[in-house]
Amino acid sequence: MWRPFKPSGEIVEMNPSEIRLRTTLYFGPGAVGRMEDILGRYRRRGARRVGIVTGTKSHILSGAWDRVEEALEKNDMEFELSSGVPPNPTVDVIEEAVELFKSFGPEVIVGIGGGSPIDASKAAGALLKSEGKSALDLYTYRFHPKEALPIVAVNLTHGTGTEVDRYAVATIPEKRVKLGAASDAMYPEFAVDDPELTLSLPEKQSLYVTLDAVNHAVEAATTTVTSRFTEMLSRECLGVVADHLPRLKDHLKDVEVRGALMHASMVAGVAIDNSRAHITHLLEHALSALKPEVPHGLGLAILLPAVLKEIYPARAEVLSRLLRPIVPGLKGREEEAEAVAREVERWTFSVGVEEKLSDIGIGEEDVGELVEIAFSSPALKGTEKLSPVGLTREMARRIYENSLYPLSE
Ligand SMILES: [Fe+2]
Known part of the structure; x- marks a missing residue:
């Protein structure tokens, strides 16, 4: 019977393991140029509205925003911007993004930033598909997302790896806990790792x-x-x-x-x-x-x-x-x-x-x-x-x- 292995310290050749490889990632200098094609795929499937989650300034300083805006224009897509996601975002910050997007009705979510905006975009993508569920439900594990809007991650740092994984971290201040939610629904469908976008990182x-x-x-x-x-x-x-x-x-x-x-x-x-x-x-x-x-x-x-x-x-x-x-x-x-x-x-x-x-x-x-x-x-x-x-x-x-x-x- 297949079951996860509990290694004793050595990695065993035939160790049963679940290998996860989900996101289609465009990697390398200039990779952000792929955003036009990525958004184009959604446009061809009928999507018109894109919800975008960013930090305060990094999306501008990195140069990512200009390229994403260009890609939106070329595909004749509208967007709503939820900006100002701080480092270590709280469940309230995620709720605000969800509320903002609800009336707009995005069909795709794009997170541009370091780990925090991308994680917030993943959580928002899941919550927008689950009427009546809150960020608090997600982070107290009362709600496990089964589906989410398609998520695209434009990564601006070299640390979190969130652009290729199913995790999203947030803090619940009143409970004084920082937790990671994990769901197969929260994998970015596409991601961009363009090192040119990290050159302004202090x-x-x-x-x-x-x-x-x-x-x-x-x-x-x-x-x-x-x-x-x-x-x-x-x-x-x-x-x-x-x-x-x-x-x-x-x-x-x-x-x-x-x-x-x-x-x-x-x-x-x-x-x-x-x-x-x-x-x-x-x-x-x-x-x-x-x-x-x-x-x-x-x-x-x-x-x-x-x-x-x-x-x-x-x-x-x-x-x-x-x-x-x-x-x-x-x-x-x-x-x-x-x-x-x-x-x-x-x-x-x-x-x-x-x-x-x-x-x-x-x-x-x-x-x-x-x-x-x-x-x-x-x-x-x-x-x-x-x-x-x-x-x-x-x-x-x-x-x-x-x-x-x-x-x-
Ligand atoms: Fe980490």
Whole structure:
């Protein structure tokens, strides 16, 4: 009987796995030019109205908006714009977009941005097909979308991988939780990864989003449902990031460097779509609920070394293969855990992400609350199933405490 495999640490050749490959993605410099053809396909099927979800300025600064507007005009399509989706969007922000679109009646939804606008567009696309359901229903898992309007994602960063996966993340402020909804209906039907659209992304943000991709790769390769396929994608991500991220700060306008990082982020997106994330994302989501202003990738980068210290012994083989591009010489032995954590932290510092929790206003007195938020999250159950180690409150506490200051101190 086919059933998901629970690996003991080694990836087995015949490991039964569910391989997900859904979105048609146009990748590379100039790929945004495909928007005319993408929208044309919907136009030929009779669609006239497009609902567009964006952030505040990135769709303009990146140059994406001009190209999308041109594609709309060429296809004689009308649009309604829901702009201003902030980082870490709330369920209310998604509701506003849905309300705005309801009277307009779009037949297609286009999300242009980093993870937040694209995730909001996916959630809105699903809610617009489900009369009477709210964003709160979606994010408290009372509602699981079976269908959605066709979604097109124009990606403007290199981190989330959301353009090729079925996830959409949002925060419920009153419950202090940040959660990911997942549905087969929320895959973008088409996506654009055009590195030229990332050239205006500021340095810090560029670093943080890349560290998000690194965490996707590490987590996806170490879940209980990982596969050879996922490990391949994760290793590709780490290899490419190790080669290109150190060059990023001096090459912010370099399409080749941006393209490489966009590729790394995309393959890590397919990896989490096939395997999901686990502890680092759960604990970062708790951090984000307490401090919504902390960028997702930064929170993950801060926690990664302490998480590795906990999970490395359980997945030493896989993690040694994965992390060798940034920590050369790993042998895959359990006792390397401590050194791996320190070396990975040294590496994140060297590429320009030097903050720890104490630098972003989190102190020892906040650790108990963070653990409580994480352990009251509806995502806890899933994380427990997927995590390579049994996650306890003590372990979560240790991870936060070990992330307050640099490990080397
Ligand atoms: Fe993420």
